[in-house]
Amino acid sequence: MSLGRSLNRSFILPLCAVAAFALAPTTRAAIPDDVLKRAGAIPLTTELLEKMEKFVASVKTDAAAKAELAAFTKENKDNPPRGEDWGKAITAKCPKTVALFQAAGVTPEDFGKAVDAIETILFAEGMAPAGDPDNLGKSEDKTVAANATFFAANRGRAEAVYGSFSTFGLQ
Numbered sequence: 001m002s003l004g005r006s007l008n009r010s011f012i013l014p015l016c017a018v019a020a021f022a023l024a025p026t027t028r029a030a031i032p033d034d035v036l037k038r039a040g041a042i043p044l045t046t047e048l049l050e051k052m053e054k055f056v057a058s059v060k061t062d063a064a065a066k067a068e069l070a071a072f073t074k075e076n077k078d079n080p081p082r083g084e085d086w087g088k089a090i091t092a093k094c095p096k097t098v099a100l101f102q103a104a105g106v107t108p109e110d111f112g113k114a115v116d117a118i119e120t121i122l123f124a125e126g127m128a129p130a131g132d133p134d135n136l137g138k139s140e141d142k143t144v145a146a147n148a149t150f151f152a153a154n155r156g157r158a159e160a161v162y163g164s165f166s167t168f169g170l171q
Contacts, residue, residue: 031124031139038120039136040143041083042113044150049157052111055104056164059097068094069168087112118162121151 042048059065072094073080081089087109091098101108124136137148151158 031135035120035124035136036139036141036144038083038116039124039139039147040141041117042110043143044114044117044147044154044158046154048106048110048114049154049161051104051106052114052161053157055101055106055111056161058100058104059168060164062096062100064096065094065100066168068097073168081112083113083116084109085112086116115162115165117147118151118158121148122159122162 059069069090072090076089080086087107090101090108090112098108101111121136136144137152139145139148
């Protein structure tokens with residue numbers, strides 16, 4: 001009888017393992033709508049990225065704009081606005097900074113939406129299942145998918161803009 005049980009176990013265990021893999025769901029969890037909304041808030045383009053880089057470079061050399069951004073960040077540290085709301089708040093409270101945005105050819109609202117899209121794609125990539133870092137690149141939302149592809153192709157530049165944005169109020 002022990003030989004029978006041994007044979008049974010040797011067939012049942014592998015059979016269960018194969019069944020578990022075969023029956024496991026092949027779909028991944030849906031990406032939340034708010035993530036898709038932020039990742040696709042504005043189409044990321046080379047032209048937009050160049051304008052963002054121009055703005056970031058100008059802020060680094062303008063003490064008045066740095067001071068405005070530092071005060072704005074301090075004032076909003078507990079509940080900082082994101083995306084377009086960030087841009088609207090900057091427009092309302094930071095005239096020196098707005099002048100630099102105008103000189104760079106980008107609005108604070110578009111800059112805020114683009115930085116929010118970059119941040120969302122960057123963090124979504126980190127949260128994606130192992131072996132599938134391009135989760136947003138497979139989105140059915142064409143803008144989200146294009147933004148994920150653009151980010152992947154321009155990672156260094158996009159991360160540099162995001163990194164500068166993240167430290168505006170600390171400079």
